[in-house]
Amino acid sequence: MIANSNSSPKELCDLSITELRNLLINKKITFSDITDSVVHRIEEREKRINGYITLFIDQAKRQARELDLTKEPLTNLPILCGIPIAIKDNILVKDELTTCGSKILANFIAPYDATVIERLRASGAIIIGKTNLDEFAMGSSSETSYFGPVSNPFDCDLVSGGSSGGSAAVVAYGGAIAALGSDTGGSVRQPAAFCGVVGIKPTYGRVSRYGLVAFASSLDQIGQIARTVKDCAILLSVVGGWDEHDSTSVKEDITGILNFESGVSEIKVGIPKEYFVEGLDPKVAQAVDNMIKTLTPYCASVKEISLPHTKYAISAYYLINMAEVSSNLARYDAVKYGYRYQDAKTLRELYEKTRGEGFGQEVKRRIILGAYALSKGYYEEYYGTAQKVRTLIRNDFEEAFKEVDILLTPTSPTVAFRKGEKIADPLTMYLSDIYTVPASLAGLPAISIPCKDKVNNLPVGLQIIGRPFAEKTILSVAHWLEQQ
Amino acid sequence: MPEQFESDKMTTKLRKNDLDRLLRLIKIDLNETELELFSSQLPKIVDYFQNLKTLNLQNIEPTSHIVKITCPRRPDRKITCADNVLTKMPWVKFNQFFVPIILDALSE
Numbered sequence: 001m002i003a004n005s006n007s008s009p010k011e012l013c014d015l016s017i018t019e020l021r022n023l024l025i026n027k028k029i030t031f032s033d034i035t036d037s038v039v040h041r042i043e044e045r046e047k048r049i050n051g052y053i054t055l056f057i058d059q060a061k062r063q064a065r066e067l068d069l070t071k072e073p074l075t076n077l078p079i080l081c082g083i084p085i086a087i088k089d090n091i092l093v094k095d096e097l098t099t100c101g102s103k104i105l106a107n108f109i110a111p112y113d114a115t116v117i118e119r120l121r122a123s124g125a126i127i128i129g130k131t132n133l134d135e136f137a138m139g140s141s142s143e144t145s146y147f148g149p150v151s152n153p154f155d156c157d158l159v160s161g162g163s164s165g166g167s168a169a170v171v172a173y174g175g176a177i178a179a180l181g182s183d184t185g186g187s188v189r190q191p192a193a194f195c196g197v198v199g200i201k202p203t204y205g206r207v208s209r210y211g212l213v214a215f216a217s218s219l220d221q222i223g224q225i226a227r228t229v230k231d232c233a234i235l236l237s238v239v240g241g242w243d244e245h246d247s248t249s250v251k252e253d254i255t256g257i258l259n260f261e262s263g264v265s266e267i268k269v270g271i272p273k274e275y276f277v278e279g280l281d282p283k284v285a286q287a288v289d290n291m292i293k294t295l296t297p298y299c300a301s302v303k304e305i306s307l308p309h310t311k312y313a314i315s316a317y318y319l320i321n322m323a324e325v326s327s328n329l330a331r332y333d334a335v336k337y338g339y340r341y342q343d344a345k346t347l348r349e350l351y352e353k354t355r356g357e358g359f360g361q362e363v364k365r366r367i368i369l370g371a372y373a374l375s376k377g378y379y380e381e382y383y384g385t386a387q388k389v390r391t392l393i394r395n396d397f398e399e400a401f402k403e404v405d406i407l408l409t410p411t412s413p414t415v416a417f418r419k420g421e422k423i424a425d426p427l428t429m430y431l432s433d434i435y436t437v438p439a440s441l442a443g444l445p446a447i448s449i450p451c452k453d454k455v456n457n458l459p460v461g462l463q464i465i466g467r468p469f470a471e472k473t474i475l476s477v478a479h480w481l482e483q484q
Numbered sequence: 485m486p487e488q489f490e491s492d493k494m495t496t497k498l499r500k501n502d503l504d505r506l507l508r509l510i511k512i513d514l515n516e517t518e519l520e521l522f523s524s525q526l527p528k529i530v531d532y533f534q535n536l537k538t539l540n541l542q543n544i545e546p547t548s549h550i551v552k553i554t555c556p557r558r559p560d561r562k563i564t565c566a567d568n569v570l571t572k573m574p575w576v577k578f579n580q581f582f583v584p585i586i587l588d589a590l591s592e
Contacts, residue, residue, distance in 0.1 A: 356513030
């Protein structure tokens with residue numbers, strides 16, 4: 001147990017990667033101490049939160065014990081050595097279950113490691129478990145999982161956010177030091193906001209998607225969740241960078257993203273007026289405004305800007321998302337892998353029953369609507385139109401970034417809502433993504449950090465959006481705000 | 485041959501007939517409760533998407549992907565199927581994939 005600056009005791013599982021590494025190097029703790037602390041916290045909290053689908057406790061403890069025996073000077077060990085990291089259960093970890101929170105993959109064992117997992121292993125990380133999620137990452141509340149909903153660590157009657165709700169929740173309660181999630185339209189940022197942690201969606205192409213189960217391929221990106229901005233940056237520095245296995249991976253330099261020394265004095269800040277309109281909880285608006293006021297005296301400038309096509313983002317995003325879903329999920333046909341309906345008499349019955357029983361309602365809804373949007377006579381009207389609107393939204397950002405360096409917005413219009421509140425009305429659930437989907441459509445990097453003020457004792461997320469591949473800038477500003 | 489659906493383009497309603505055809509196309513069996521639920525939910529969602537029709541999109545190029553993608557090429561080579569691949573399959577016999585009948589005239 002460690003005393004923090006407020007003199008309240010902190011367990012090792014509550015510390016940051018940097019703090020733990022310093023304690024290890026100074027021989028104050030062992031690798032097993034860290035793993036034991038995380039496992040103990042999981043045993044205390046996991047039953048109520050349901051953040052994990054699979055846990056690797058025995059392997060994690062064994063790996064930590066082996067590290068304790070190492071003769072290598074600890075300063076020579078890689079940056080994540082002995083750090084327990086949780087992985088969203090739509091990312092492949094070789095020889096372990098990868099369920100995507102779906103019945104159709106409930107027994108699927110991954111045949112290989114995703115590139116991000118290979119890189120985590122090479123950096124010495126301990127994979128502590130696979131986290132719960134909305135089925136196939138389709139949702140904003142982590143309520144659509146076949147394995148039951150994820151509870152919010154601040155109040156178990158509330159949702160954790162989604163779809164990476166399990167990753168955000170376990171990091172928030174100390175069941176992992178950091179986690180990987182995936183963000184298609186806000187699935188890292190929104191649960192991070194609801195659970196009071198930091199979540200970054202890197203620029204599309206920054207992190208390899210090889211081994212991430214495809215959902216909406218032109219939007220999916222693996223993101224990082226941690227309790228501090230620096231921990232998020234460390235995780236991104238490890239898993240990011242070009243990968244020959246992913247044709248959408250981009251050769252952009254990732255070195256230097258851990259250097260936060262540049263501060264904020266030269267940063268020009270934009271506040272998009274379309275994000276502060278009806279539908280935004282006034283208390284959330286106030287919490288975000290207070291963060292903007294904190295930054296204002298220290299940055300180069302703050303100005304209101306316009307992203308005029310924001311109100312079309314939900315329609316464009318969901319049409320593209322659903323079209324790609326209907327295509328990507330056609331592969332679940334009961335033949336090659338996954339759940340298979342056993343009593344089929346014909347091939348059509350095999351497909352229909354397997355997919356009917358194997359997929360949950362939200363997945364079926366999106367496959368149906370995606371097929372509709374791609375069908376003859378409607379392709380141009382829906383999918384083609386959505387792609388053109390995507391261009392307009394991307395142009396909006398390009399114009400804005402001619403004047404400013406970053407954009408500050410709320411991450412979500414509300415704080416965490418009650419379980420069951422929106423699940424029966426999918427359109428209402430979709431609309432809650434309004435502040436996160438535009439950056440996804442434009443492929444931009446964006447980070448959510450907790451505001452200093454809470455609303456009804458619940459965390460509020462501030463979103464910082466940057467230019468393509470300007471992760472260093474948004475991380476620097478986020479880090480500066482975190483230190484205030 | 486792709487099927488055309490009945491919905492009127494300008495006053496979109498995803499009708500019951502559309503839903504039936506879509507379900508055949510995507511090969512998903514819905515139970516009665518789901519059919520009733522989706523019949524009421526899906527048209528509302530499609531109606532919401534109509535807000536895109538208010539935009540003038542003349543001369544706007546579509547964005548299908550944010551990054552420029554070039555198709556990676558590699559030489560053809562023969563690789564042996566790893567043993568563990570078979571362990572992922574729902575049904576393996578004689579060290580081979582075992583699948584249901586796929587050429588079944590009665591099923592189509």
